[in-house]
Amino acid sequence: xxxxxxxxxxxxxxxxxxxxxxxxxxxxxxxxxxxxxxxxxxxxxxxxxxxxxxxxxxxxxxxxxxxxxxxxxxxxxxxxxxxxxxxxxxxxxxxxxxxxxxxxxxxxxxxxxxxxxxxxxxxxxxxxxxxxxxxxxxxxxxxxxxxxxxxxxxxxxxxxxxxxxxxxxxxxxxxxxxxxxxxxxxxxxxxxxxxxxxxxxxxxxxxxxxxxxxxxxxxxxxxxxxxxxxxxxxxxxxxxxxxxxxxxxxxxxxxxxxxxxxxxxxxxxxxxxxx
DNA sequence: CTCCAGGAGTATC
DNA sequence: GATACTCATGGA
Numbered sequence: 001x002x003x004x005x006x007x008x009x010x011x012x013x014x015x016x017x018x019x020x021x022x023x024x025x026x027x028x029x030x031x032x033x034x035x036x037x038x039x040x041x042x043x044x045x046x047x048x049x050x051x052x053x054x055x056x057x058x059x060x061x062x063x064x065x066x067x068x069x070x071x072x073x074x075x076x077x078x079x080x081x082x083x084x085x086x087x088x089x090x091x092x093x094x095x096x097x098x099x100x101x102x103x104x105x106x107x108x109x110x111x112x113x114x115x116x117x118x119x120x121x122x123x124x125x126x127x128x129x130x131x132x133x134x135x136x137x138x139x140x141x142x143x144x145x146x147x148x149x150x151x152x153x154x155x156x157x158x159x160x161x162x163x164x165x166x167x168x169x170x171x172x173x174x175x176x177x178x179x180x181x182x183x184x185x186x187x188x189x190x191x192x193x194x195x196x197x198x199x200x201x202x203x204x205x206x207x208x209x210x211x212x213x214x215x216x217x218x219x220x221x222x223x224x225x226x227x228x229x230x231x232x233x234x235x236x237x238x239x240x241x242x243x244x245x246x247x248x249x250x251x252x253x254x255x256x257x258x259x260x261x262x263x264x265x266x267x268x269x270x271x272x273x274x275x
Numbered sequence: 276c277t278c279c280a281g282g283a284g285t286a287t288c
Numbered sequence: 289g290a291t292a293c294t295c296a297t298g299g300a
Contacts, residue, residue, distance in 0.1 A: 021281065115282040121298070122281080167296030172283085205283045226281035244290085245282095268281075278300085285294085 006051040006062045008071055013096030014046040017069065020269050022215050023100045024110050024123045025130075025147075036130075037068060038103035039146050041139070056139045057146075070098050078259045086236035090266040099265055100215060104183035106147055107216035111208045112172050125166050129153075129173075132164055153177040172203025187217045194219060206246055214261040223260040225249040232271040 018026050018033060025036040032045030032052075040058030044051060044065075053060060066072060075098070079091045106126075113125040126147075133148040133156050148156070154177040161170035179201055186194035194217065198209040210224035225233070225245040233248045234241075241251060256263040 111281080116280055116295085117282090117297090118280050118299090124298095162296085165297070167298095168283095168294090169296080171295090203283070207282060211281075224281075228281065272281090280297100280299095283295090286292090288289105288291085 003052055003054050004062065006053065006065055008049045008051060010071060011075060011096040012046075012049075012051075012069060012071060012098060013094070014044065014051070014069075016094055016097045016269075017100060020097055020265065021119050021272070022211075022265065023102050024119075024126050025106070034141075036144065036147070038106050039149075040064075041137070041144050041146075043141070056141050057137045057144065067101055070101050073098065073262075075262070078262050081259075082256065082263060084237055084263075086232070086270065087263055087266060090270040094266055094269055097266060097269060099220070099262060101218065102216050103147075104186070104212065104216040105150055107212050108176060108183060108204075108208075109147070109153075109173065111211040111215075112176065112203055113166055113169055114211070115169060115203075115208065125164075125169075128164050128166075132160070150177060150180070154180075169203070172201075175202050176204075183212070183217070186213070191219045191221050195222075206249065210249070214264070220259045220261045221253055221257070223249050223252045223256065223264045225252070226268075228268055228271045228275070229264060231275050232267040235275065236267070 014033065026033050029043055032043060034041070034043050040060060041056040042053055042060040043056060044053040051065065053065065082088065109129060110122060110126050114122050130145040130147045133153055134146040137144050137146060156177070158170060158174045161174050166173065181201060186197060191213065194213060195209050198204050198212060207224050207226055210222040213219035214222035214224060225248055230245055230248060233252060237255065238248065238251055241248065253260050
C-alpha cells in the first residue's frame, strides 16, 4: 500500500478530535483509525506531529486532510480573544482539539439522528444508513459501505427508513432527502440566511441547524446549544442569565464572536468530562 | 418496570 | 412567547 506523511506544525490531537462527538464514521484500526468521510475512506495514524495515512477508497491527499481537520485554523489566535476561565482551562486541557470540516450531507444526516439520542447510538444509526442504503465498495482492507447519496436516499421508502432503527427521526430523514436542498450552496451565504434555509426543513431546529453550519459549512459563528452546553453556559459563562436555549445561544454568539463555534466545541468537551 | 437521551413539531393558553 | 405533550428506540 501507498503510505504518505503529513507534518502538522500546529497543535493537533487526532484522538481527541475524533472522539469529541462532532463526527461519527470512524473506528480504531491497528493503533490508528479508519475514517469514512462521505464517499471517501482512509486509514490514519498520528505520532507526535506526524500524520501517516493511506487511501482505502477515494483520493486522499495532504491538502484534503488539511481541509478536513482544519489544520490551517490558528487555535492560539482564535482563543487569544477569550478570557473566560472555563474556556481558557478547556483550551489548555484539550490541546489540539479541532473542529472537523465534514461533508454537509453526512453532517445533516448525523445530526438529524442526534436529536434526543446519544453518541453511540448516533454512530450506530449513521452506519446502519450506510449499510442498508449506500453502495458497497470492495477494497484491499475489506468491504465498506458508503453513505447513501441524496439521490440514493430519496429512493428509500419511509417504511424502510423506520425499519432502520432511527425511530421518529425517519420522517425527518425522509423529508430532507425528498427536499432536494443543495446544502453546499449554503457555504457561501451569510450565517443567518443559511440558517433560515436549514430551518425550513422539518426536523431541523436551532441546534441541528447550528451543528450543520458549524461542522460542515464553515460558519464558525454558529453556536449549537444542547443540554450539555446549556449547563456549561449557566454554570461557567452566564451564571446570572436565565432564559431559553435560543437566548443563551444568542448571548454566546455575541460574547464569543466570529469563532464562537470553537468555544462551543471546547466547552462541550469540558462539560461532558466534568459536569 | 421506569427514566432518559448533542431536539423539534404541534397544540393551547 | 411560554409551557406541555408527543415522537421511537435502546440502554441504564
